Every structure is written in structure tokens, then in C-alpha cells.
Amino acid sequence: MSVSVLGSGAFGSALAISLAGQGPVTLWARDAEQARQMQQTRENSGRLPGVTLPANISVTAEFEHAMQAEVILLAVPMQKLRDALSVHTERLSGKMLVACCKGIEMTSGVGPIAVITQTVPDAHPALLTGPSFADDIARGLPTALTLACADATLGEDLQQELTTANLRLYRTTDTVGAELGGALKNVMAIGCGAAIGAGLGDSARAALITRGFAEMQRFAALRGAQPDTLMGLSGLGDLVLTCTSELSRNYRFGLSLGLNKPFDSATTVEGVATAQAVSKIAATEGLDMPISTTVAKLSSGAYSVTDAIQALLGRPLKEE
Numbered sequence: 001m002s003v004s005v006l007g008s009g010a011f012g013s014a015l016a017i018s019l020a021g022q023g024p025v026t027l028w029a030r031d032a033e034q035a036r037q038m039q040q041t042r043e044n045s046g047r048l049p050g051v052t053l054p055a056n057i058s059v060t061a062e063f064e065h066a067m068q069a070e071v072i073l074l075a076v077p078m079q080k081l082r083d084a085l086s087v088h089t090e091r092l093s094g095k096m097l098v099a100c101c102k103g104i105e106m107t108s109g110v111g112p113i114a115v116i117t118q119t120v121p122d123a124h125p126a127l128l129t130g131p132s133f134a135d136d137i138a139r140g141l142p143t144a145l146t147l148a149c150a151d152a153t154l155g156e157d158l159q160q161e162l163t164t165a166n167l168r169l170y171r172t173t174d175t176v177g178a179e180l181g182g183a184l185k186n187v188m189a190i191g192c193g194a195a196i197g198a199g200l201g202d203s204a205r206a207a208l209i210t211r212g213f214a215e216m217q218r219f220a221a222l223r224g225a226q227p228d229t230l231m232g233l234s235g236l237g238d239l240v241l242t243c244t245s246e247l248s249r250n251y252r253f254g255l256s257l258g259l260n261k262p263f264d265s266a267t268t269v270e271g272v273a274t275a276q277a278v279s280k281i282a283a284t285e286g287l288d289m290p291i292s293t294t295v296a297k298l299s300s301g302a303y304s305v306t307d308a309i310q311a312l313l314g315r316p317l318k319e320e
């Protein structure tokens with residue numbers, strides 16, 4: 001199968017580099033000047049400095065040309081996915097569209113699979129998610145991810161096609177569980193970063209990871225996910241990675257809140273919008289999601305770190 005990547009940021013470029021070991025890949029950048037530069041210099045200097053783009057990656061801003069592939073990886077931020085797809089609905093019709101973003105859309109409360117289905121109704125949607133930093137993938141370090149596709153046969157085909165020498169894919173048909181694991185772990189990573197930044201210590205972080213995971217399981221159950229999915233790479237695996245590494249932008253954003261330091265607003269931090277979406281859904285559904293709700297208030301500026309600690313520690317005692 002021929003493969004193109006829509007979105008030439010950190011993750012799109014890293015996936016293109018990994019897949020280039022299997023055959024030619026087209027990488028679409030929406031900015032023509034960025035496409036020209038990357039094609040010429042063989043580097044994504046803004047997002048993956050120092051990593052060479054293999055010769056069989058073709059970087060282009062010509063959508064028509066890029067979208068001739070059978071499989072399109074969608075590597076844009078979650079809150080931009082609908083826009084990115086809706087301007088090109090006809091071109092994407094009938095394609096295998098693999099969402100590589102992690103989050104819940106703030107305006108609608110749905111995840112990437114539903115956004116694909118709503119914008120390109122006759123596409124074949126799938127999701128690639130799990131613990132991975134773009135830089136690790138780009139440098140060829142071993143990584144394991146989850147390929148989620150409701151159509152089991154198509155999922156097997158995509159698993160075969162998108163597995164590379166250093167990128168091992170597991171598969172599931174539970175797209176709901178896979179997308180919620182990736183979305184919610186970002187919210188918990190912001191909380192953990194804030195705790196560490198504020199000097200609350202590793203014990204507090206362990207408590208946030210564990211109780212955060214309980215929230216993730218509750219929310220996923222509400223939305224019909226299979227419990228086992230959350231125990232896998234797309235849930236627990238990604239939660240552990242993101243809550244413990246300063247390579248994570250969500251974690252670093254949390255750190256900046258805890259340290260009361262500014263953070264570059266141009267950086268993609270998916271957990272901010274997802275925390276808002278989750279806390280809205282939790283309120284509507286009467287679901288207990290205290291950490292997510294606290295992170296939503298902390299990251300919007302409605303809470304200080306002191307407010308956040310009080311909100312979480314002051315809750316009534318309960319069974320684990």
C-alpha cells in the first residue's frame with residue numbers, strides 16, 4: 001500500500017522517517033515554504049533538528065499529489081483535525097485514514113475516529129496511538145504502538161503495512177478505548193508536571209498517576225470501551241511515559257504551571273483542550289473526574305496550584 005502523511009510536524013515527520021525504511025512516503029506540509037525547505041535541506045529543522053529525512057521521503061505542499069496514496073496518516077493536532085479534513089473531503093473520499101492525534105474535540109466532545117466519520121463519511125478510519133516520542137521514532141529507537149481499527153481485517157492489513165523495523169504495532173478493534181487512553185493520559189501528565197514543578201514530590205505523582213488511571217477507566221467505561229484496552233500500550237503504557245518524562249510537552253506545560261513560569265504558547269499541548277472537554281462531559285454525565293476537572297481549572301488559570309491541592313485533598317474519604 002502507498003502511504004502519505006498529512007501534517008509535517010514532529011510526529012508526522014517521525015512516522016514518515018520510520019516508514020521510509022519500507023518504501024517511498026509522501027509527507028504533506030500545509031506551508032509551501034516549509035515543504036520546499038524540508039525537501040531541499042532533508043531536515044525538519046523546527047521540529048526534529050539534526051535528523052536526516054531519507055531520500056525516499058517526498059515533502060510537498062501539493063495536496064492533490066500527496067493524497068494519491070491509499071493510506072493517509074493524519075498527524076495534526078486533535079483540535080485542528082476537523083478543519084484539516086473538511087477542506088479536502090472529496091480528495092480523501094474512500095481512503096484509509098489513520099488518525100495519529102490524541103485528544104477529545106472541545107467543541108463536540110468526540111474523538112478522532114468520529115471526526116473522520118463525520119467529515120469524510122466513506123473513509124475507512126483507524127487510529128495509531130501509544131507511548132512514543134517523535135524524536136525516539138525518528139532516531140530509530142524501538143517503539144511499540146497500538147493500531148486500532150473497528151474493521152478487524154483492515155486493522156490486520158494496516159498493522160502489517162505500518163509496522164517497521166523499529167516500530168512494532170499491536171492491534172485492537174476497540175477504537176473507543178484506544179483513543180480515550182491517548183487523550184486522557186495527556187490530562188494526567190499536566191497534573192503530574194504541575195505536582196513535580198510545585199515541589200510536591202514523587203509520592204504525589206504516584207498518587208496522581210494511579211488515581212488518574214482510575215478516572216481514565218471510569219470515563220472509558222462510560223463511553224463503551226473494553227476495560228482491557230486501558231491496560232495496554234494506548235492507556236497505561238502512554239500514561240506512564242507521559243507522566244514521567246520531560247520529553248512530554250504536556251508534562252512540561254504542567255511543570256511550568258507548578259513552577260509559575262511562562263510556557264511557549266505555540267507548542268502543541270493536547271491535554272489542555274481535552275481537560276476542558278472531559279470536565280464538561282463529566283459534569284453533564286454526573287461522572288466523578290476530580291483530577292481531570294482540577295487540571296482543567298489549573299490549566300485555564302481558574303485555579304492556582306494551592307487551589308488544586310486543596311480541591312483534591314479536601315474531598316470526602318472513599319474506598320479505593
Ligand SMILES: NC(=O)c1ccc[n+]([C@@H]2O[C@H](COP(=O)([O-])OP(=O)(O)OC[C@H]3O[C@@H](n4cnc5c(N)ncnc54)[C@H](O)[C@@H]3O)[C@@H](O)[C@H]2O)c1
Nearest residue numbers: 007008009010011012076077078080084101102133134268
Ligand atoms: N510529537 C510527539 O512526540 C507525538 C507522539 C505521539 C503522538 N503525537 C500526536 O500527534 C499529533 C500532532 O502532534 P505533533 O507533535 O506532530 O505536533 P506539531 O505541533 O509538531 O505539528 C503539528 C502539525 O500540524 C499542522 N497543522 C496544524 N493545523 C493544521 C491544519 N488545519 N491543516 C493542516 N495541517 C495543520 C502544523 O502545520 C504542524 O505541521 C498530536 O495529537 C500529538 O498528541 C505526537
Ligand SMILES: O=P(O)(O)OC[C@H](O)CO
Nearest residue numbers: 130131132248249250251
Ligand atoms: O509531548 P506530548 O506530551 O504530546 O506526548 C507525546 C506522546 O503522546 C507520548 O506518547
